Amino acid sequence: QVQLVESGGGLVQAGGSLRLSCAASGRTFSRYDMAWFRQAPGKEREFVAAISWIGNTYYADSVKGRFTISRDNAKNTVDLQMNSLKPEDTADYYCAARWGTIAAATSNENEYDYWGQGTQVTVSS
Numbered sequence: 724q725v726q727l728v729e730s731g732g733g734l735v736q737a738g739g740s741l742r743l744s745c746a747a748s749g750r751t752f753s754r755y756d757m758a759w760f761r762q763a764p765g766k767e768r769e770f771v772a773a774i775s776w777i778g779n780t781y782y783a784d785s786v787k788g789r790f791t792i793s794r795d796n797a798k799n800t801v802d803l804q805m806n807s808l809k810p811e812d813t814a815d816y817y818c819a820a821r822w823g824t825i826a827a828a829t830s831n832e833n834e835y836d837y838w839g840q841g842t843q844v845t846v847s848s
Contacts, residue, residue: 725749725837727818732842735808739846743803745818745839756821756828757794757801758835761814761844770830771816772803776823781830786812808846815841 731743745757758773772792773781780792791804801818819835829835 725755725820727820727837727839729816729818729839729842732816732844734845734847737808737810737846737848739808740804740806741808741844743805743816743818743842743844745801745803747799747801747818747820749799752799753796754823756823756835757792758819758828758830759792759801759803760817760819760832761812762817762841763811763814766814768817768832770832773828773830774801775828779827781828783830805844808844810846810848812844813846814844816844817841 726748728746735741754776756775759771760768761771762768770783774792774794789807794801818839820837821835
């Protein structure tokens with residue numbers, strides 16, 4: 724199994740920044756597409772950002788220009804730097820992984836096989 728553990732969530736005021744990290748197990752991290760999803764109370768889980776195994780990135784329109792996804796293959800981690808946070812960013816954030824393909828990383832949650840337990844992010848106004 725591939726185990727994913729998120730960290731870095733917490734409380735922050737609107738306009739502030741937060742950095743989430745996802746630590747992955749295994750020796751094949753560099754061949755996985757990685758992504759972040761989030762789910763707010765009463766809403767469906769939605770795509771946030773993804774980075775393919777070759778480093779291509781993809782962002783939801785709602786976070787483009789504010790969030791940055793990155794990976795460190797030497798440390799088996801993927802990070803999500805969140806700047807200019809808004810109250811609507813409040814949600815549980817989940818890290819996800821799938822074996823990388825020749826195609827770009829997908830925003831479809833059904834394509835990801837491994838999930839972390841999530842970390843809460845609360846943005847106050």
